[in-house]
Amino acid sequence: MNYAKLVSSLLLGTGLLFAGAASAQSMAAQIEQHGESRYVTVSSLMAKERNGFMAIQFELANSDSDPQRAFWRIKWLDADGFQVWDDEPWKPVLVQARARQNISASAPTPKARDFRIQFTAEKNWSTSSSPANYPAN
């Protein structure tokens, strides 16, 4: 995947999700990107366990000279890959020009042992795939 080339780091706190050294490929496996974002990319990802709940933090990087909008949500899975929580609402985020922004999220249930970040940007190389009812494209 293209965004994998833009990855700067992937740090995993507990080794709960992956064994061994983290890599761009393992981060890419955690991200379901809808469309190919033109400017906003997931540049790093961390995960750890806090009080029995998974906590993750990822960074969005905007390479454009204008602020850009993106949308994200997380799919929480158990160790076998079954979804353990309802679909989350899509969340809008505005990343300032040439800036990086951290997004933190914690699992809704201790049953969650894995996750997928669903991510899409307002401006993609192809057609827009923003999850808005009325996108402002």
Add this chain to the structure above:
Amino acid sequence: MFVNINKTLLGQRLGLAAALALGLSACVTTPTVGSGNVAYGDAKAVEQVTNEFGSTDLQMIAETMARSLAQSYAGNKVKPLVTIAEVKNKTSEFIDTRAITDSIRVQLLKSGTFRFATDIAGMQNQTDELIRQNQSGMYKKSKTAKTGRMEGAQYRIEGNITSIVKRGSDVKDVYYKFSLIMTDNESGVIEWADEKEIRKTSKR
């Protein structure tokens, strides 16, 4: 020659199957009623119809608050018993704050980190049911829910939502702040607090 006959038969059969498939597909309809002017949408989509308080705001607030609260108390061996008090709407809009606290309660219960005592809004139904079971004379004494055994909540959750609205010549900016606190009912100590900010801007 034998091969040719078989090919002809095969062709006929394939033609028949194709015709059947075509006929069937023409008959297939979606299980809907109506003229097609109504469509179901994605309840989790980002709602940007207007910049008033909307479904995405409600969902994001409830999720943020529930996750923060759940994670703060996840280490407890005993699930705290809490009740939800009022969330005051200090904005100029009508916002059903009960819908927000209902969502928070659902998420906390599903997470398995909290128990909820009957709140003020549910108290009438609770007492009516106890009175019905204990005073109507229609129930076995051994099978009735006894009075005087309700559990008082250790904590109460309450908060408020405020907004700042600014209008320029071509821009309307709305800033929402949702604050929630959890107070120990006995000591009066605020044990947890969090807030969620949302900014929405629209061009006029």
